[in-house]
Amino acid sequence: MSEASPAKAYALHLGIIALLFVLSFVLPEYYHGLLARIMVLAVFAMGYNMLFGYVGLLSLGHAMFFGAGLYGAGLAIIQLGWGVPAAFIAGIACGAVLSLIIGLLALRTTGVAFMIVTMMFAQVFYLLILYFANWTGGDQGQVVPQPARVLDFGATALDLTNPTVRYMTALALFSFVLLVTLAIVRSRYGRVLVGIRENEERTKMLGYDTFSNKLMAVVVSGTICAASGAAYALLFGYVGSSFASVQYSILPLLWVLLGGAATTIGPLIGTVFMYYVIDVTSGYTSAYLLIVGIALILLVLFFPKGILGTIRQRWLGWLP
Amino acid sequence: MHFGPHLLLAALEGLVTSAVLALTALGLSLVFGVMRVVNVAHGEFFMLGAVLAWAISTAISGHPALGFLAALVIAPLIVGAIALVAERLVLRRLNYNPEATIVATIGMLYIIQQLALSFYGPEARPVEPPFSYRILLPWFGYSGYKLSIIAASALLLTATWLVLTRTKVGLIMRATQYDSETAQAFGIAVGRVYGGVFALGAMLAAIAAVLIVPISQAHYLMGQDPLLLSFIVVIIGGLGSLRGTVVAAVLIGLSDGIISMFFSPTLAKIIATLLVAMVLVFRPQGLFGTASR
Amino acid sequence: MTPLLTTKDLSRNFGGLRAVDTVDFTLMPGEIRAVIGPNGAGKTTFVSLVSGRIQPSSGAIVFDGADITSQPAYIRVRQGIAYTFQITSVFANLSAYDNVALPVQRTLSDGRSKGAVRAGVMSALERTGLADRANMPAGQLSYGHQRLLEVAMGLALKPRLLILDEPTQGLADSEIDNFIALVRDIAKGATVLLIEHNMPVVMQLADRITVFNAGKILAEGTPEAIRENAAVQEAYLGTAP
Numbered sequence: 001m002s003e004a005s006p007a008k009a010y011a012l013h014l015g016i017i018a019l020l021f022v023l024s025f026v027l028p029e030y031y032h033g034l035l036a037r038i039m040v041l042a043v044f045a046m047g048y049n050m051l052f053g054y055v056g057l058l059s060l061g062h063a064m065f066f067g068a069g070l071y072g073a074g075l076a077i078i079q080l081g082w083g084v085p086a087a088f089i090a091g092i093a094c095g096a097v098l099s100l101i102i103g104l105l106a107l108r109t110t111g112v113a114f115m116i117v118t119m120m121f122a123q124v125f126y127l128l129i130l131y132f133a134n135w136t137g138g139d140q141g142q143v144v145p146q147p148a149r150v151l152d153f154g155a156t157a158l159d160l161t162n163p164t165v166r167y168m169t170a171l172a173l174f175s176f177v178l179l180v181t182l183a184i185v186r187s188r189y190g191r192v193l194v195g196i197r198e199n200e201e202r203t204k205m206l207g208y209d210t211f212s213n214k215l216m217a218v219v220v221s222g223t224i225c226a227a228s229g230a231a232y233a234l235l236f237g238y239v240g241s242s243f244a245s246v247q248y249s250i251l252p253l254l255w256v257l258l259g260g261a262a263t264t265i266g267p268l269i270g271t272v273f274m275y276y277v278i279d280v281t282s283g284y285t286s287a288y289l290l291i292v293g294i295a296l297i298l299l300v301l302f303f304p305k306g307i308l309g310t311i312r313q314r315w316l317g318w319l320p
Numbered sequence: 321m322h323f324g325p326h327l328l329l330a331a332l333e334g335l336v337t338s339a340v341l342a343l344t345a346l347g348l349s350l351v352f353g354v355m356r357v358v359n360v361a362h363g364e365f366f367m368l369g370a371v372l373a374w375a376i377s378t379a380i381s382g383h384p385a386l387g388f389l390a391a392l393v394i395a396p397l398i399v400g401a402i403a404l405v406a407e408r409l410v411l412r413r414l415n416y417n418p419e420a421t422i423v424a425t426i427g428m429l430y431i432i433q434q435l436a437l438s439f440y441g442p443e444a445r446p447v448e449p450p451f452s453y454r455i456l457l458p459w460f461g462y463s464g465y466k467l468s469i470i471a472a473s474a475l476l477l478t479a480t481w482l483v484l485t486r487t488k489v490g491l492i493m494r495a496t497q498y499d500s501e502t503a504q505a506f507g508i509a510v511g512r513v514y515g516g517v518f519a520l521g522a523m524l525a526a527i528a529a530v531l532i533v534p535i536s537q538a539h540y541l542m543g544q545d546p547l548l549l550s551f552i553v554v555i556i557g558g559l560g561s562l563r564g565t566v567v568a569a570v571l572i573g574l575s576d577g578i579i580s581m582f583f584s585p586t587l588a589k590i591i592a593t594l595l596v597a598m599v600l601v602f603r604p605q606g607l608f609g610t611a612s613r
Numbered sequence: 614m615t616p617l618l619t620t621k622d623l624s625r626n627f628g629g630l631r632a633v634d635t636v637d638f639t640l641m642p643g644e645i646r647a648v649i650g651p652n653g654a655g656k657t658t659f660v661s662l663v664s665g666r667i668q669p670s671s672g673a674i675v676f677d678g679a680d681i682t683s684q685p686a687y688i689r690v691r692q693g694i695a696y697t698f699q700i701t702s703v704f705a706n707l708s709a710y711d712n713v714a715l716p717v718q719r720t721l722s723d724g725r726s727k728g729a730v731r732a733g734v735m736s737a738l739e740r741t742g743l744a745d746r747a748n749m750p751a752g753q754l755s756y757g758h759q760r761l762l763e764v765a766m767g768l769a770l771k772p773r774l775l776i777l778d779e780p781t782q783g784l785a786d787s788e789i790d791n792f793i794a795l796v797r798d799i800a801k802g803a804t805v806l807l808i809e810h811n812m813p814v815v816m817q818l819a820d821r822i823t824v825f826n827a828g829k830i831l832a833e834g835t836p837e838a839i840r841e842n843a844a845v846q847e848a849y850l851g852t853a854p
Contacts, residue, residue, distance in 0.1 A: 058419050105601050112358050112418050113600055116551065120597035123548070127590045188718045188730075195715050198704040205664065205698075206716045207690035207770060250426055257423070287438055293430025300420045300427075301413055 006186065009320045013182055016265065017175045024167050032163045036170040038271050040231050041251075043177045045259070045267030047224030048252035053262035054185065055217045056197030060115045060249050061122030064102070065222040067244030068094040069229025071129065071136060074239035077148045079135065084151050084160065088230050095226020096219060098125075103218030107211060119249065126244045141240025149234055166235050173231050174268075177224055182264050184220070185320055193217055194262075225252075247289070254292060257299045260308030264320045269307055325459035330578045336466045336535075338573025339473030340528045342566050344546050345553035346480065347524035349565045352554065354497040354517045357411060357421045361428035362525055363547025364436075365403060369395050369526025370538040371436055374445050385450035388534070396526040403522030407515050416514065429543075436540040449534035469531050476527065477566060484562065493517060548589075549576070552596045558605055615678060617642040617774060617804050618663065623672035625658055632658040634828035635672065640774070645796065645805045647815040649839075650825035651848060656808045657699060659825065660776050663806075664696035665689045677773070691719075693773030697763045697780065699808070705752030709762055712751050713737050716769035733769060741765040741795065757788045761795075768799065775799060776806045781814055793817055816840075824848070 020039070024032065044066050051057045073091030076082040082090065106117045129136045136142070151158035158165050184190050195203040196210050204210050233239050242248070251274075252267075259270025274295070278288045299306070305313060312319040348362045372395035377387030406428055414420040453464035484490035495503045496513045504510045525546070536542070553572050557564030572592070579588045618640040625633040633655045640646055648656050661667045663674060665686030673682045681689055690696075704712050717733035738744040741761040746754060751762055760780060767775050777796070781789050789811070796805060796818055809815045815822060815836070822839045824832045826848045832839060839845055 058422070060422075105597075108601050109604060112356075112422065113604055115419070115422055116358065116555070117597050117600050120551075120593050120600070124590055124594050124597070127586055127593070131584070131586045131590060191711060191715060191718065194707065194711075195704060198706055199702060201666075202698070202702045202704065203715065204687050205666070205690060205696050206766065207687050207719050208715075209685075209687050253423065287434035289430045290434035290438075293427040293434065296427030296430070297410055297424050300423045301410065304420070 008318055009182065009186070012319075013178060013264065016268070017171070017178065020171055020174070024164070024171070029163065032167050034275070036163075036167045036235065037232075038275055039170040039174040039268075040228055040235060041255075042268040042271040043174055043228035043231070044225050045252045045255040045271050046177050046181050046264075047221045047228060049256045049261060049263075049267045050181065050184070050224060051217055051221035052253065052256055053266075054190065054193045054197060055214060057214065057217070058115050058253070059106075059118040060246070060253070061102070061118030061120070061125075062222075062225055062252055063244050063246065063248035064122040064125035065095045065099055065225035066229040066232075066248060066252075067125060067129070068098045068222075069226030069231075070233045070239050070243050071229075072226065073230035074142065074144050074233035075136065077144055077233075078142055078239075081148075084149060084234060088227075088234060091230025091233065092223060092226050095229065096223045099219045099222020099226075100215070102222070103215045107214050107218065119246065122244070122246070122249055126241060126246075129241045129244055136241070137239065139241045141238055141242075144233055144237040144239065146237065149237060160235055161237065170231065170235060173227065177227065178264065178268075181224075182320055185264060189213075189216075197262075250292070250296075254296055254299075256306070257304075258295065258306055260306030260310070260312070263306070263308040263312060266306055266308040273307070322459075325457075327578070328457075329460060329462075331574060332462060332466070334574035334577025335470050335570075336532075336573075337577055338570040339470045340532045341546070341549055341553060341573050342477060342569035343473055343528035343531075344525045345550040345557070345565050345569050346477065346562065347521035347528075348550045349554045349557070349562070350493075350517055350524070351521035353561075354493055355411075355416055355514050356418055357416055357518070358418065358425070359518075359521065360422060360425040360547070361406075361432060362425075362521070362550060363543030363545075364429050364432035365399050365522040365543075366525040366529045366546045367436060367538075367540060367543035368399050368402065368432060369529030370447075370533040370536075370542060371440050371540070372398055372526070373530040373533045374447050374538040375440075377447050384448035388447070388450040388530075391447070392527070392530050395530050396523040399526035400519040400523040404515055404519040407518040411518065412511065412514070433540060433543065440538075440540055442540065444537040444539040446537050447533045463535070466535060469535075472531060473528075476524075480524075481562060548593070552592060555596050555600050614641060616640060616675075617644075617677060618806075619675045620663070621673045621675070623659075623662060623674065624670050625655075625662055625667065626670045631828050633662060633669075636828075636830055638823065638830065640804060640806060642773075642804055643800070644820045645800050645807065645818050647807045647809055647819035647822045648825060649809065649812075649815060649822060650831070654825040655828040656825050657778060658828075660696065660778060660806065660808060664694055664776055666696070690770060693771075694776065695767040695770040695772035695774070696776045697767045697778060699778035699782070701756070701759045701763060703751040703754075703759050703762050703766070705750065707751060708748050709738065709743055709751050709754065709765075710734055710747040712762055713765050713769050716766050720769070720771050737765045737769040740768060740798070742791070757784050760784060761792075764795065764799075772803050774804045774806060776808075778808045779810060780807070781809065781811050789814060 023035065027035065048062050051059060069091040072094030073087040076087040076090040102118070102121055106114055106121065109117050130138050146161050149160040151160065160166055160169060192203065192208055192213055196213060200210050229243070255270035255274055256267050257270070258273055259266030259268065277295070278291055281291050282288060303310065308319060344366055348359060351357055351359050373391035376391040376394055377384070380387040380390050410424050411421055414424060449465045451465060454461040455464050455467065484493065492508055492513060496508060496510055500510050549572060553565060553568045556572065557568030576588065616639045620636055620638040623633060623636045624631060636659060648659070650656050658667070662669050665684060669682065673680055675681065676689070676692060676694060681692070713734045714730055717737065718730050721729050721733065735744060738747055741764055743758060743761055743765060746758065751759060754762060764777070764780065781792055784792060793814060799805060807818065819836055821834065822836055823830055824839060824845050831848055832842050832845050
């Protein structure tokens with residue numbers, strides 16, 4: 001946040017992007033799909049962190065923004081026959097509009113009421129998907145057919161179902177969102193958001209329209225999450241209602257808590273770590289949600305700042 | 321059947337729903353009112369009550385009423401004990417911070433639900449009602465057991481109300497609710513009150529579940545609907561208001577029964593959830609509550 | 614000269630209590646005005662109405678010729694009404710630098726150069742003597758320094774009217790002397806409205822004094838006039854002189 005060491009921060013972020021790029025040549029094939037998925041979901045977590053970490057607004061309904069992107073992009077292809085770029089933009093636009101509406105309503109509440117209201121709106125979104133099952137595919141979901149997931153540039157074509165293309169596309173989206181997040185956090189706007197988190201009343205009395213700033217943050221956050229959802233539909237070819245369920249509102253919270261709220265890289269670390277833990281434990285139990293539950297409680301009890309938050313507090317104060 | 325009797329049947333079914341809902345929501349409301357904790361795991365305490373009722377009633381042979389009565393006593397006690405442990409181990413250590421406790425109770429939700437899945441399994445299992453007397457109305461017969469649920473719930477609600485308004489325990493609870501710091505200064509063991517209230521809230525949900533399980537079935541995911549409906553009731557009724565909770569439960573229970581007879585249940589849920597979210601946005605004190613302090 | 618601030622019939626009820634009761638108040642530009650009165654007289658409620666933190670039940674507030682009664686607080690701040698909190702309300706987890714950067718960056722119109730923010734922040738910190746503590750988290754500053762940081766944040770807003778709500782409360786005597794010098798310095802460029810219990814501070818600083826009692830203005834005048842005023846003595850001491 002402070003003026004110190006912007007070079008270090010940018011070097012670290014570019015280094016992580018470079019590392020992920022190199023990993024695609026080093027890691028065995030099996031991990032490509034997994035890591036691509038993790039990067040896309042880390043974008044979801046980064047979007048969530050924008051609001052939860054930096055503004056201090058705990059939403060329990062972000063699955064609806066992910067879902068808006070997922071269904072916006074997926075249905076644009078399946079039902080309307082749109083191309084990949086148009087579908088991706090459609091998904092993002094759905095998320096932006098939805099987050100604007102939800103923000104205008106939910107931001108009238110604060111604290112616990114905000115949590116419950118966002119959860120309820122997300123539940124309405126989820127139930128709407130089930131209700132319009134003959135259009136959305138309901139809880140069965142729908143597959144986005146492979147031929148529709150090819151980017152045609154005339155001479156060359158990018159097949160998003162190809163593992164390498166998929167990995168690089170996911171990395172491109174992840175890198176873009178990571179750098180945008182870093183830029184926002186280091187900007188004056190980022191400082192205002194943190195001011196609102198720390199003491200909204202005081203920020204207001206410094207001449208800031210806190211409602212508009214919060215609304216903006218909800219829209220930025222929702223749009224990033226929608227971008228993640230849209231990318232998920234296009235890269236992995238499946239849209240299903242489970243992605244809009246309460247569980248998918250809780251998961252980004254868990255990833256961010258684990259990696260460290262209000263840290264730019266925490267969401268990635270939390271997502272990777274949680275996937276790893278679930279991967280390891282899946283050998284012992286099929287009830288992976290049990291792990292989620294235990295992790296949530298242990299985190300709020302003993303580790304509220306998460307992995308990176310603790311590192312920043314103890315050793316690396318300059319971490320953005 | 322004509323429209324009139326049809327409506328009567330729907331209303332009776334709605335009253336049964338209301339009766340169970342009022343008890344469950346009252347538990348949620350008490351916990352929120354006194355402790356300012358939103359217990360997202362409340363529905364899982366409900367589910368535990370039902371699952372334990374099945375376990376207890378199948379363990380006891382003889383007349384079904386025997387097993388049922390045992391379940392009615394033992395299941396809430398076990399659930400209350402579990403809640404008490406959870407309160408001690410988790411909520412108290414979080415200092416009852418509203419946001420941290422929500423995250424923690426979400427964790428509890430998953431833990432309880434997944435443990436139930438592991439040990440009880442994914443099946444839905446019935447519990448035999450204690451008696452199967454049917455009351456014959458001119459148009460249709462109606463289960464006497466269902467009517468007894470309404471009576472039992474009314475009795476328990478009255479008892480809770482009397483405890484809250486007429487006894488020293490109730491006074492202590494209300495004092496803690498009003499201002500926990502001052503209560504502490506006057507020598508009230510606030511920690512113990514919180515533990516007790518959390519356990520009591522869970523027990524109310526468990527009792528409601530034991531009452532309903534003979535006419536529905538025990539299943540590890542059965543806690544989700546009661547949680548959502550309880551939220552709706554508590555929000556409409558005004559957070560922490562006993563009278564509002566009961567009125568809202570009757571209203572929601574009746575309209576749920578009547579609406580779902582004419583509309584698709586999904587649509588009914590969509591409309592109800594949306595309306596309640598709007599109430600919370602535009603009238604946070606609830607429809608019946610007065611503005612909070 | 615036109616007044617900087619006037620209130621007309623300004624009232625605020627809390628339930629049955631009239632915390633501020635039909636107050637007509639006028640403040641001229643360049644003044645240092647002290648507002649005094651017993652506890653519960655409505656002083657803080659009054660300045661909260663002026664700053665927009667709470668809405669009046671009735672009456673009007675005019676700032677620099679424009680009616681601002683219905684404007685939200687943040688708009689009033691932008692027009693030049695800065696309020697420093699009675700209970701210290703700095704951003705405890707942010708550095709002193711960031712605390713002041715928030716108000717500074719808002720008043721900058723160019724909106725770009727980081728150098729301008731830095732210069733603005735350091736000048737406000739230097740005026741309050743906090744420059745060497747810029748990178749400390751505000752919560753780790755001593756109480757007196759936190760009060761100064763509050764003032765630095767107010768200063769950084771470049772206010773035309775600076776409202777100080779009990780600024781010397783909890784300060785040591787040595788700190789109070791510096792504080793008086795600081796307020797005099799601020800008053801060269803801004804009008805100051807000061808709620809204060811410490812009478813020596815009031816007598817040294819104020820051009821005029823307004824005395825509140827039971828939500829109403831009991832008396833108003835120069836420090837000497839107020840000192841001699843029998844009604845004021847009765848309100849304060851509870852006895853006839």
